[in-house]
Amino acid sequence: MNKEDIINSYDFKNIKTEKEAAEVQLKLNEFIEIDKKLKIEKIKKVAGVDLAYWKKEDVEYAVCCIVVIDYSTKEVVEKVEYVGEIKFPYIPGCLAFRELSLVLEAVKKLNLDPDLYVFDGNGYLHPRHMGIATHAGIYLNKPTIGVAKSYYKIADTDFVEPENSEGAYTDIVIDKEVYGRALRTQKNVKPIFISIGNYIDLETSTKIINKLLNKQSHIPIPTRLADIETHKMRTLYR
Incomplete structure (x- = not known):
């Protein structure tokens, strides 16, 4: 089986348990490419991806919002959503099985073709290295980065707090392997947690995220804007 056959063989509708989801994640591991460096100078458009949830008559819904910005100017060039x-x-470590189908449908609505997707969530920083950013990167066949606002503790390993200065970071090392990075984007704010999604390395990911920051928030512009859109859309649809 080639990559496409393996990917297409998994029908998310038929996966119901944590065990089934974990088996899929482990099989998809062979498609993770950590050391494929994305050339920063070739990045033109960056997409931020986030989701928001709500319940209506005991049925759970979510909206996926994607906001695409120009990497140089940071101006918004496209927005789409899918409900x-x-x-x-909800099972920790299995987020993609809740969200990926909505993400893929939202991507279909884009007129532009982003060079990079940044997800509000983890990627390689995951017990099976298959957070939403990595899982989605395989399906999208695009470079992806995971940026989480809170730390997902793995193997009872805590992260080391970075120095209290802008740009300070510490690597998150579990069983002698670097899973991700804690980055303090501004002084006196909580760190964010960066991990590669796919088709990119951690150093390049960190440089890109640092370029996608401003003083309005400690999280990257694309995911902050996507988060704002999810709150708007949730209010509209619920």
Whole structure:
């Protein structure tokens, strides 16, 4: 089986349990490419991806919002959203089985073709290296980065707080392997947690995220804007 056959063989609707989801994640591991460096000078458009949830008459829904910005000017060049029903339960480490189908449908609505996707969530920083950013990167066949606002503790390993200065970071090392990075984007703010999604390395990911920051928030511009859109859309649809 080639990559496409393996990917297409997994029908998310038929995956119901944590065990089934974990088996899929482990099989997809062979498609993670950590050391493929994305050339920063070739980045023109960056997409931020975020989702928001709500319940209506005991049915759970979510909206996926994608905001694409110009990497140089940071101006918004496109916005799309997709609303769908959520049928997979909340299980830590299995977020993609709740969100990926909505993400893929939202991507279909884009007129532009982003060079990079930044997800509000983890990527390689995951027990099976298959957070939403990595999982989505394989399906999208695009470079992806995961940026989480809170730390997902793995193997009972805590992260080391970076120095209290802008740009300070510490690597998150679990079983002698670097899973991700804690980055303090501004002085006196909580760190964010960067991990590669796919088709990119951690150093390049860190440089890109640092370029996507401003003083309005400690999280990157694309995911902050996507988060704002999810709140707007949730209010509209719920």
